[in-house]
Amino acid sequence: MGLFKRATKPASEVRATADGELATMLLQGENMVEQLAKAHLTWGLGSADRWDLDQTTGLITWSFPDKVATAPAQILGSFSPTSGTWLWAWANQSILPELSRDALAVRDWAMANGQEALARAKVEADEQLASTLVALAVRITKARGFYRAPSGNSVVVITFGPVTLTAADGSTSTVAIEVG
Template sequence: MNDDEFQEFIDSCFEELEEKQERLISEFGFGSFDKFQHDFEKEEIYLLKDGQVRVKAKLIPIGSFNTKSSTWMWGWANEAFPAPLRKKAEKLKQLEALTGFEMFGNEVAEIDPDMAWEIAGMALNLLGSEGAYRGPAGSTQYFYALEQVDNVYS
């Protein structure tokens, strides 16, 4: 892709991301949760409100953005995730061949906060996922692609 084609791809993927996120907001209440938990062995994420799990979903780690160093680490490169999740995230390496940009094949890249969401959009497009969740952990923001999003009634 040349620079113009790449920008068109980013814009299209970001528009798709916004539509998916709007659905998660309207159908599942995204943006209203107090905290999140995950079970990497089950490959699931849980969104809680008032101490109760309200939504659960299958997850694939897209990557993490460190706000202090402005660096992105791909989920497939992050050993904080178990091997089966890193293996699922390896599909994101296809973005390098698709776009022709090396940053999609490097384990770490310097980016800005807006680019983190643009990467999430491209990842959702490639994975065909339902939406994304950004989980804060100190100065690091973890981005997950979500599948099988469902309400949990207790």
């Protein structure tokens, strides 16, 4: 299963201790992830020649042969298939605090709603649990986009806002997607 595909097990099996509200949020998050993935394909997400994230400006950039796409970005966390762990951005010292606001929002929500397991800095995780964490985070933060960014032996999960497309001729357009 890909990191952003709907879980093959029902939400009740993904996390046996999940209460009804969390299970509902997981389903909503999975739906949001699916809708966002399809919507962002329209401008080419996932097919760029390269991507870059500038932590000082908070912008993610995707480069294509005929255009450049940029968006304000946040880092949710990273998944390492090798070590079988998920690390939230707020616990990663290599990430500037300004880029971990979405991850902090998830932690704050978890603490306020009795879901302390979602507030642990580092979690043992397989791909399915990482997908579950991402779906919940997308739902909690109401993200407008997310990107599964390959980074060495891990995958960095980035949320982003409206995308500005700049064509080779300098013309620009904005793609703002909202799902609910």
